[in-house]
Amino acid sequence: MAFATTPKVLFFDVNETLLDMQELKSAIAEVLNGDESMVPVWFSKLLHHSLVDTVTNQYHDFAEIGAAALVMVAHSKDITLSMDEAKQAITEPMTQLPAHDDVKDALTRLKQHGFTLVAFSNSAEAGLNRQLLNADIRQYFDAVLSVSSIKRFKPHGEAYQWAVKTMQTDTHESLMVAAHGWDVSGAKAAGMQTAFIERPGKMMYPLGLSPDVSVATLTELADELGA
Numbered sequence: 001m002a003f004a005t006t007p008k009v010l011f012f013d014v015n016e017t018l019l020d021m022q023e024l025k026s027a028i029a030e031v032l033n034g035d036e037s038m039v040p041v042w043f044s045k046l047l048h049h050s051l052v053d054t055v056t057n058q059y060h061d062f063a064e065i066g067a068a069a070l071v072m073v074a075h076s077k078d079i080t081l082s083m084d085e086a087k088q089a090i091t092e093p094m095t096q097l098p099a100h101d102d103v104k105d106a107l108t109r110l111k112q113h114g115f116t117l118v119a120f121s122n123s124a125e126a127g128l129n130r131q132l133l134n135a136d137i138r139q140y141f142d143a144v145l146s147v148s149s150i151k152r153f154k155p156h157g158e159a160y161q162w163a164v165k166t167m168q169t170d171t172h173e174s175l176m177v178a179a180h181g182w183d184v185s186g187a188k189a190a191g192m193q194t195a196f197i198e199r200p201g202k203m204m205y206p207l208g209l210s211p212d213v214s215v216a217t218l219t220e221l222a223d224e225l226g227a
Contacts, residue, residue, distance in 0.1 A: 003212050006225065007175035007193050009167050010110060011145075013154075014121040014128065017179040017197055019097040019135055027093040028070065031081060038073055045069035047182070050122060050153040059151035061124035066090050094123075095130040099137050100199075106218035106227075107140040113227035120145045120163050120176075122153050143167060155186020164192065175212075177221065181205035195221055 012018055029036040046062070046069040053059055060068075067086035074081040081089075111117055117140055121128050125146040132138035145163050152158045164174050176187030179199040185208035188194045196204055196211040197218060204211065215221050 003175070003193055005172060007115075008173045009116040009118060009169045010175045010177060011118045011120040011163060011192070013176070013178035013180060013183050014119055014123065014131060015097070016199055016202070017177060018099055018103050018119075018137065019131060020100050021097055023097060024090070024093040027089055031070070031085070031089045032074060032077055032079065035077065038077065042069055042073045045072055051156075054153045054156050061148060062122045063087065063091060063094065063124060063127055095127060096134055097131060099135045100218075102217040102219045103137060106222045107137060109222045109227040110225065111140055113225070115225070115227070116142050116167065118143045118145060118163070118167060122147050124148045155182050157186065157190045160187050160190035160192055181208050184211045185209045197221065
């Protein structure tokens with residue numbers, strides 16, 4: 001695996017790629033009577049229904065869809081949860097997530113090496129900026145892009161094309177960095193180069209488009225890019 005050409009602009013997914021979501025997962029499990037096995041079900045429903053919004057030409061922000069997904073998962077466990085209660089359970093933990101241990105050093109190296117760094121997320125813009133500020137990593141990014149500006153969730157191709165156009169670059173000079181196989185496949189289909197970050201428990205979708213590089217940490221990605 002190798003990059004066809006060295007990319008100039010690096011687009012980073014945020015949740016799980018940069019930020020450790022364990023605190024959010026614990027908060028969600030708490031409202032589900034401590035059942036941590038339902039947390040991946042919740043996240044899958046969140047992603048599923050974000051795509052339902054996209055293909056039906058609707059748009060609700062990621063936090064609102066997350067709350068709706070939590071209400072649905074709670075219902076499947078015979079737990080009654082209102083939308084307001086679900087939002088309350090998610091919002092505060094979501095904005096307080098810490099960065100993974102490898103993030104600051106890798107971003108520092110990449111920044112110093114001259115790469116343009118972009119945070120690119122399905123999260124709404126206001127919440128996304130709070131996340132990055134609270135994790136003390138906002139300063140590394142030249143731009144913060146949210147799909148709320150285009151109202152098309154990743155992995156829809158229009159989202160990636162919009163992000164690349166916004167940064168006034170080309171897809172072949174752009175690298176999407178993500179710990180989600182669906183994000184990597186979406187970016188690859190849109191013409192971007194891709195790097196999969198093998199966070200614990202994460203793997204590429206076996207039927208998806210292969211990443212250009214698959215590494216265990218952002219430190220290894222910085223090594224691959226010569227930073």
